[in-house]
Amino acid sequence: MSQPPEVHELFNVxxxxxxxxxxxxxLVDRQRVLSGMAAARNAxxxxxxxxxxxxxxxAAAVLLTGGFWRWGGGTSGAALxxxxxxxxxxxxxASGRAALTVKQPVHIVDGELATARDxxxxxxxxxxxxxELESQTRVAVASPLAGGQRIRLFSGLIRCSVPHQNAGTxxxxxxxxxxxxxxxxxxxxxxxxxxxxxxxxxxxxEVMVRYASGQAVVHAPNRWTSASxxxxxxxxxxPPLPAAAPSSVSSxxxxxxxxxxxxxxxxxxxxxxxxxxxxxxxxxxxLQEAVVLLSRLLQEHPHSMLAPxxxxxxxxxxxxxxx
Amino acid sequence: xxxxxxxxxxxxxxxxxxxxxxxVLRGDPGADAALYETLYPIVAHALxxxxxxxxxxxxxxxxxxxxxxxxxxKPSALEIENLGAWASAIAVRVALDGLRARIRERAxxxxxxxxxxxxxxxxxxxxxxxxxxxxxxxxxxGELAAMNPEQAEALMLHHVLGLELxxxxxxxxxxxxxxQKRLSRGHLELKRRAxxxxxxxxx
Numbered sequence: 001m002s003q004p005p006e007v008h009e010l011f012n013v014x015x016x017x018x019x020x021x022x023x024x025x026x027l028v029d030r031q032r033v034l035s036g037m038a039a040a041r042n043a044x045x046x047x048x049x050x051x052x053x054x055x056x057x058x059a060a061a062v063l064l065t066g067g068f069w070r071w072g073g074g075t076s077g078a079a080l081x082x083x084x085x086x087x088x089x090x091x092x093x094a095s096g097r098a099a100l101t102v103k104q105p106v107h108i109v110d111g112e113l114a115t116a117r118d119x120x121x122x123x124x125x126x127x128x129x130x131x132e133l134e135s136q137t138r139v140a141v142a143s144p145l146a147g148g149q150r151i152r153l154f155s156g157l158i159r160c161s162v163p164h165q166n167a168g169t170x171x172x173x174x175x176x177x178x179x180x181x182x183x184x185x186x187x188x189x190x191x192x193x194x195x196x197x198x199x200x201x202x203x204x205x206e207v208m209v210r211y212a213s214g215q216a217v218v219h220a221p222n223r224w225t226s227a228s229x230x231x232x233x234x235x236x237x238x239p240p241l242p243a244a245a246p247s248s249v250s251s252x253x254x255x256x257x258x259x260x261x262x263x264x265x266x267x268x269x270x271x272x273x274x275x276x277x278x279x280x281x282x283x284x285x286x287l288q289e290a291v292v293l294l295s296r297l298l299q300e301h302p303h304s305m306l307a308p309x310x311x312x313x314x315x316x317x318x319x320x321x322x323x
Numbered sequence: 324x325x326x327x328x329x330x331x332x333x334x335x336x337x338x339x340x341x342x343x344x345x346x347v348l349r350g351d352p353g354a355d356a357a358l359y360e361t362l363y364p365i366v367a368h369a370l371x372x373x374x375x376x377x378x379x380x381x382x383x384x385x386x387x388x389x390x391x392x393x394x395x396x397k398p399s400a401l402e403i404e405n406l407g408a409w410a411s412a413i414a415v416r417v418a419l420d421g422l423r424a425r426i427r428e429r430a431x432x433x434x435x436x437x438x439x440x441x442x443x444x445x446x447x448x449x450x451x452x453x454x455x456x457x458x459x460x461x462x463x464x465g466e467l468a469a470m471n472p473e474q475a476e477a478l479m480l481h482h483v484l485g486l487e488l489x490x491x492x493x494x495x496x497x498x499x500x501x502x503q504k505r506l507s508r509g510h511l512e513l514k515r516r517a518x519x520x521x522x523x524x525x526x
Contacts, residue, residue, distance in 0.1 A: 007482070007510050007514050007517070008482055010459075010463055010482075010513065010517060011463070011478075011479075011482035013459045013460045013463060014372045014373055014460070014479075014483045015482065015485075017371055017372045019364065019367060019368040019371060021363075021367060025376055026367065026376075027381070028381050028384050028385075029381060030356075030359065032381075033384060033385045033388050034355050034356055034359060036385045037347075037358075037359070037388050037389060037391075037392045038350070039389070040388075040389035040392040040393050041347075041348075041350060041392050041396070043393075044392070044393050044396045150382075152379075177378075179381075275453060306453060306454065308375055308376035311376065
């Protein structure tokens with residue numbers, strides 16, 4: 001019988017991790033973090049003030065809080081109204097899972113929401129933000145960061161109508177490989193089912209898209225897809241990437257709550273081979289070849305267990321390839 | 324009721340650190356940026372050790388710094404003795420929350436996979452070292468997320484950050500004996516899970 005390792009040995013995989021700060025995969029928007037820190041401090045102060053009020057006037061404060069909550073304007077400003085406009089949807093949060101049906105608006109603060117086949121739902125926030133979920137779409141709503149609202153899109157398609165806001169309260173949509181920052185416009189974000197790429201279509205105004213190796217401003221009526229950003233080294237000989245499905249932003253995905261492909265043994269062989277070849281090419285100084293191999297791994301197996309390693313290696317290679 | 328923390332930094336902090344924290348508490352312009360520059364490598368290292376390369380890395384960094392600011396406003400901030408260890412502990416808590424959210428998401432939305440250990444679904448073969456490391460990491464992350472949070476936190480503070488009992492007790496605001504209890508129970512629990520996994524592999 002194989003012996004389990006000692007407990008301290010189990011942590012070697014974490015202990016031996018070296019810090020990476022420079023890589024593209026570890027880009028952090030410093031200004032956003034600083035805004036979040038200021039917002040957190042102010043929120044704490046407001047919370048303390050509110051607690052004092054509660055202490056001296058509990059009954060009145062409870063009524064006041066209830067009133068704010070009902071109208072989605074509590075101190076956090078986080079409550080979103082969810083309305084299923086067609087079919088059904090499922091809401092999941094820390095307290096469990098609930099089915100939502102047509103014309104039964106509910107308020108959520110955070111958690112996840114998924115629409116069923118042939119179903120649609122609308123999220124509305126204080127201030128005029130409106131997000132329409134198409135059929136078979138799954139999103140997560142996070143507590144507001146830096147005073148803004150943030151939605152994570154896992155699959156499907158959402159259409160966002162955002163009133164004009166300042167930079168400190170920008171609305172953001174995060175996908176597995178990009179973050180779309182909006183300051184007041186109408187745009188659509190979808191996950192391409194075939195290649196898992198993020199696709200953005202701007203109908204009005206402009207958005208900023210941040211991705212692993214940079215950022216881009218997309219003006220109406222243009223589109224952007226992450227599929228064309230993976231092998232972004234100048235002079236790269238990367239193979240043609242799968243094109244984003246034309247007009248896919250207006251077509252609904254085919255399956256609901258589809259589990260991510262598990263890294264099966266067959267794939268893992270191929271994935272490991274691609275990673276090994278990519279790292280060998282990097283080691284030998286063949287950076288363009290390394291980009292091609294690592295990009296291929298990420299394109300063909302975006303949910304591979306090796307994808308994080310490939311992304312880190314790709315970012316490293318791209319940094320080395322910069323003139 | 325919470326009281327406003329007097330901006331008095333403990334003597335064990337350096338003068339510069341104490342000034343910095345006072346500035347952050349007052350909301351001085353530039354203090355947040357200086358604190359970020361000071362603590363980012365520490366926070367990043369703790370997050371990367373536990374999560375390696377999470378897709379929501381930027382969100383986690385932001386969450387860690389927001390929690391740092393909120394924690395500074397609590398009375399317990401007066402007990403900070405080692406700014407780096409304190410920030411690391413907060414980052415580890417954020418990482419642990421991130422792990423639990425990831426596991427919860429997988430359990431709810433991926434019923435086919437359920438709580439199945441991805442690592443065990445892959446047959447033993449001669450794979451790249453990265454594959455094995457990733458498999459070990461996935462298993463450990465899953466088990467830590469499923470364990471009692473206080474025990475998991477104690478284990479990570481000890482084994483990942485290398486902190487000893489007095490520091491763990493101070494950072495988690497419990498007595499040394501309570502910290503010792505959490506750590507030893509966490510050890511036993513993780514060992515039990517590792518043994519269960521080893522038996523499963525033999526079958």
